[in-house]
Amino acid sequence: RDFCLWKYRTQSPPSASSLNAAADNNTQPMIEPAIVSYSSPWGPGRPGWHVECSAMIQRLSVDFQSTHKFQLHAGGIDLKFPHHSNEIAQAEAFHEAVAARDNGGEGERKFEEWIPNWVHTGHLYVKGRKMSKSLKNFVTIREMLGISCNNSDDKVKGERTDSHQHEQSVWSCPSDDFRLWCLGLSGSYRGPATYSKDRMDEARVIRTKWVNFLIEGQQCLDEWKAAENTSHDFATNDSATQQSTRVWGEDELQLFNQVTQAGMKCREALIGRCTTSIDGSTRGSFDLDGSSFVEELTKLANIGLVYVQGTNVQKPRPEEPLRFAVETFRRQLDLVGFTSYTVNAGISTSENASSSNNADLLDEIAAFRSAIRSTSLNGIRSKDTMAAAKEILGLCDELRDDILPSLGVEFVDGKAAKGVDHNRAW
Numbered sequence: 001r002d003f004c005l006w007k008y009r010t011q012s013p014p015s016a017s018s019l020n021a022a023a024d025n026n027t028q029p030m031i032e033p034a035i036v037s038y039s040s041p042w043g044p045g046r047p048g049w050h051v052e053c054s055a056m057i058q059r060l061s062v063d064f065q066s067t068h069k070f071q072l073h074a075g076g077i078d079l080k081f082p083h084h085s086n087e088i089a090q091a092e093a094f095h096e097a098v099a100a101r102d103n104g105g106e107g108e109r110k111f112e113e114w115i116p117n118w119v120h121t122g123h124l125y126v127k128g129r130k131m132s133k134s135l136k137n138f139v140t141i142r143e144m145l146g147i148s149c150n151n152s153d154d155k156v157k158g159e160r161t162d163s164h165q166h167e168q169s170v171w172s173c174p175s176d177d178f179r180l181w182c183l184g185l186s187g188s189y190r191g192p193a194t195y196s197k198d199r200m201d202e203a204r205v206i207r208t209k210w211v212n213f214l215i216e217g218q219q220c221l222d223e224w225k226a227a228e229n230t231s232h233d234f235a236t237n238d239s240a241t242q243q244s245t246r247v248w249g250e251d252e253l254q255l256f257n258q259v260t261q262a263g264m265k266c267r268e269a270l271i272g273r274c275t276t277s278i279d280g281s282t283r284g285s286f287d288l289d290g291s292s293f294v295e296e297l298t299k300l301a302n303i304g305l306v307y308v309q310g311t312n313v314q315k316p317r318p319e320e321p322l323r324f325a326v327e328t329f330r331r332q333l334d335l336v337g338f339t340s341y342t343v344n345a346g347i348s349t350s351e352n353a354s355s356s357n358n359a360d361l362l363d364e365i366a367a368f369r370s371a372i373r374s375t376s377l378n379g380i381r382s383k384d385t386m387a388a389a390k391e392i393l394g395l396c397d398e399l400r401d402d403i404l405p406s407l408g409v410e411f412v413d414g415k416a417a418k419g420v421d422h423n424r425a426w
Contacts, residue, residue: 050082050087050090051086053083057087058091067370073119074119075120076120076121077190080120084120120190122188122192123192125193126138126195131195168341169341170341170342177207184294185202188291209298210329213301213329214330215346216305217322217329217346218326220308248320252320252321255304255307256321259321259325262296262328265296268292269288269290270293270336272284272289273285307321308322360407364407368395368399375391375395399411
């Protein structure tokens with residue numbers, strides 16, 4: 001009974017107190033319907049929420065078995081035991097019974113974990129109290145975005161700042177401020193986190209510093225490139241002048257080494273570090289350290305800004321060290337899920353649009369592959385290959401006629417392709 005949190009069905013009519021409470025709240029008294037009641041050694045009732053969660057996951061696993069597989073299950077630290085322990089026990093017992101039934105009870109069955117990876121997080125607190133629906137001290141996503149925006153000193157002129165209609169930009173991106181807070185300012189994901197306006201403002205200040213580096217660094221690279229193109233137009237035979245923009249000095253070597261070290265430390269902060277002792281044994285920590293990741297990126301931004309602000313457009317430096325720093329910074333931000341507002345800060349609009357179009361095209365191709373694969377597998381299982389073939393042809397036509405044109409891509413096939421100039425620019 002304790003294992004499955006058996007909930008008894010009350011067969012007697014509701015008490016006077018429950019009727020009065022329902023009347024005060026303009027609600028109906030809660031009575032367990034007979035349809036969700038089963039006989040058991042403990043009396044009539046139904047299983048509790050442990051088996052409900054296992055059942056929901058099982059249903060989704062069956063519905064999406066051709067394209068997806070559960071690899072990670074997350075929840076609050078208070079659910080580790082007994083809730084998650086019971087989920088695992090129930091689900092694996094169910095799969096063991098199904099395997100035994102399918103094999104006729106004969107032969108060895110290979111054991112397979114139900115879900116291999118589990119993450120347990122600390123609780124979220126607001127004004128010193130655990131956030132919960134019952135206490136009504138929760139913060140909605142729209143409210144969170146509005147709080148960060150309305151308290152921003154960097155509002156873009158003409159930008160709507162109400163919580164429901166906020167438009168994000170490079171300088172005002174509450175969603176990325178929140179990502180930064182979750183990653184590096186909320187403490188370990190295993191422990192409690194306190195959400196507040198002050199912490200969000202702190203995240204905004206740090207992200208602004210990151211954006212400053214990306215914008216100024218990119219601007220410096222663009223100016224050097226323009227100056228180099230101009231110098232090529234009026235090139236001389238002075239080899240010393242041509243070579244001066246390619247030689248790395250002490251500042252360039254130092255920047256390159258610092259960026260390399262920062263990249264390694266960011267990697268260690270995300271996946272951990274393993275060391276091997278003389279006797280061959282290994283030890284280390286394999287866990288997420290978001291605060292160290294944010295700290296290293298902030299150090300890198302400070303180092304990069306010092307380098308950029310010490311440059312002279314009239315005397316361009318070698319561009320490789322700074323470009324390496326900017327691109328490394330962007331890769332790290334993209335790796336942990338920041339939006340293009342932050343990742344592509346400083347890149348021209350046309351380049352941003354091109355990058356976005358490429359991403360959209362890849363997303364559509366991935367979705368097309370998934371649909372083709374699912375249709376093919378369903379056709380094989382049902383042995384109705386003709387219907388599957390027709391559906392696949394329909395998906396191909398949809399890709400050619402609707403999806404690709406919306407992304408600026410023209411796809412010509414069949415006889416119509418014979419009259420197409422394949423060397424033309426698209």
